[in-house]
Amino acid sequence: MEIHASGHRRWPDEVKAQAVAETLRAGATVKDVAARFGVQPNQLSAWRRVAKNGDLVLPVLEGDELEAVFAPLVVCDTEPAVRDVGGTRTPSEARISFGNVVIHLDAETPAARIADIARALGEPL
Secondary structure, three states, X not given: OEXXXXXXXXXXXXXHHXXXXXXXXXOOOHHHHHHHXXXXXXXXXXXXXXXXXXXXXXXXXXXXXXXOOOOOOOOOOOOOOEEEEOOEEEEOEEEEEEOOEEEEEEOOOOXXXXXXXXXXXXXXX
């Protein structure tokens, strides 16, 4: 941590990431984690937003190796893309990749259905 002449502190990304990761543990609260790291809860919440936007890489905490970490997912309905296959225009497909699993969906699949499938992939079996 750097302390500037103005008294403002600058936290290294590794410390921010560690604090955010600890808030994701079951039973953890932002208030308690912030107190342990010596920051205000609103500052820790800001770091969580940065992580949620994908701008802060979180570590895997000991014992959490099998737990999922959140990542942004953007799903929206658009006009189906069309590609030319042998002179015939056919709709493209949507693909969801999760580990070794690849799901091919018709391009007409509604965004809400794709989001349901993506959520189901994140659920433990």
